[in-house]
Amino acid sequence: MKVTIKDVAKLAGVSKSTVSRVLTNSDNCSERARQKVLEAAEKLNYKPNALARAMITKKTGNIGLIIYQKHKPILSHPFYAPIVEAIVDTSRKKGYSLFIASDQDINASSAELLLEKRVDGIIFASFIDPSIVLKYKNLGVPLVLLNNSVDIEGISYVTCDNYLGAYKAVNYLVQKGHTYIGFLCGPLQHRSYTERYKGYVAALEDNGIKVQEDLIRIGESTLSDGNRLMNQLLHSTRIPTAVFASNDMMAIGAIKAIKKKNLNIPRDIGVIGFDDIEFGTLIEPALSTVHVDKTKMGELAVELLIDEINKNTSTSKKNIIPTEVIIRESS
């Protein structure tokens, strides 16, 4: 554990400069020296100390993923989990090690910590306060926003096309003859939900359908809130013939509520969700939804961050992954 470059140098009979050259760049060194060094390193089971290296190169080869976590399940949330998985895989593939942290406070204290540890860059997933983004941006920290966007010039982000996805979903329901469509909406502080909200409104208006306030129910993006809000709709004077939920968890909660009322899906009420989480296919009826390529989002976030680290501005900073409606049994 304590074998250093000096030990390798001594055994190989060269200077530590030479060892360093062989082990890093390998240019400007003789074949004879290379062999001796490699042999010695192997024999001593030498592992370079990445800390010491980072001290002088100013690159740790580490990046951070920070997920803002207001509600408990976030890493294990069926929407984020595949994204995180993709980030883990892509980081490794690109030669970076990954710190993962989740923040409960909005001040991004994990970010401070990771910055002390000198990560090369940070991915902020889910919600983040724009002022925090601006602060780090001004500090020159390479960063990428994931599933959240901010109107600050020069900030890279990856989102999916929330607006168009919602628009297409609602438009589909209208094409199917629905005119009285409920909307179970997640918290509007989160940009993705405001976009989905706008998509819902626009689709109705473009089809000449008046937007009704009491069809729109806003709550947390959880199964239980989906259930609760759907029950509200089911107990209103006029029951919608279809419901668009701004995420699948809410949609699943809604389905539970509808089935409990002994109403048939999709005959009595059609349901369509958003996110395309894995378990949407397992419930009955299988959930119609808006597909989001979560793996792609994770991959892209890492690639964008690495571009940011390398000041490679060739790639576009703003990436909006297309979304598409998937019709299964619930609509």
Add this chain to the structure above:
Amino acid sequence: MKVTIKDVAKLAGVSKSTVSRVLTNSDNCSERARQKVLEAAEKLNYKPNALARAMITKKTGNIGLIIYQKHKPILSHPFYAPIVEAIVDTSRKKGYSLFIASDQDINASSAELLLEKRVDGIIFASFIDPSIVLKYKNLGVPLVLLNNSVDIEGISYVTCDNYLGAYKAVNYLVQKGHTYIGFLCGPLQHRSYTERYKGYVAALEDNGIKVQEDLIRIGESTLSDGNRLMNQLLHSTRIPTAVFASNDMMAIGAIKAIKKKNLNIPRDIGVIGFDDIEFGTLIEPALSTVHVDKTKMGELAVELLIDEINKNTSTSKKNIIPTEVIIRESS
């Protein structure tokens, strides 16, 4: 970004030794000096360089989580995701930063990398080759095994009580009058599945029921394999009246297969799974299963690792979390 301890010292009018003392231990320094240093640090927005600190203290405050990933979804697997979430949370609570890596090869190459980065310890989740464990153990690396155990003296691990959980589940089925009980089994290389296998066999034998080879179907621990293996059982000459699946994903696959045959659950065939993943409650019928406290497993793994790092041997090295049968609708 480039403000160092030296800058703080200059502004505060003291030596860098004093600054270091104030910022780390804060013992043996005057109140006057402390104030000046704290003020200067604040003013300059000084952030200590954790790399330089780690160089000399030999402690990075970082730990690594390595998940062996033979099949694609692992981090986003409904069993592992809550464990990982608990590990993230607990690490932060205990003041450690967490690297997460997943390994596709069994040689644990991520471990090598993390060791170069001088993590203070490593949690190995899921399967790992005992020879790798032994190698790192001998190297003196603090490590903890999670959801896997190895018969090597002095290795800490956290598992759940696979044997007893399986035993109790099968015993329950027997008490309900079943005597011809199928078993959908995950890969036996993984220790948790061999334990569950043993529990199945023991429960039958203790009840005087002969273990029938053709009732036991071994495959991957996936939904699709659960489906496939269940179909095999459904097409055999004698169809079991109940099925025990060694994990919930297989159980859900089995339920799909049974329902497709238009058989009733639990009337025609009872099903019981293992793991208690979230979505077991959402399918129909709600899945009976063996509950595993995944959050506890994650927490304990981190705590054990930190004990290991601090050479604190007061806590038990072998932690087996109790499991309990939860009966819902499928049995």
Add this chain to the structure above:
DNA sequence: GGCAAAAATGGGAACGTTACCAGCAATTCT
């Protein structure tokens, strides 16, 4: 074989921190 150019090498500084030790001032004790 001599000389210039190129290639390879080694020594030391640097990265930013903490650990160690010696020194100095202030306080306490006899």
Add this chain to the structure above:
DNA sequence: AGAATTGCTGGTAACGTTCCCATTTTTGCC
């Protein structure tokens, strides 16, 4: 009052690398 103890302080040496530059060795050419 002098000695002993205590509390603070600053200088310097680490930690293990890579970078820079000067030096040595090799190569290429006539």
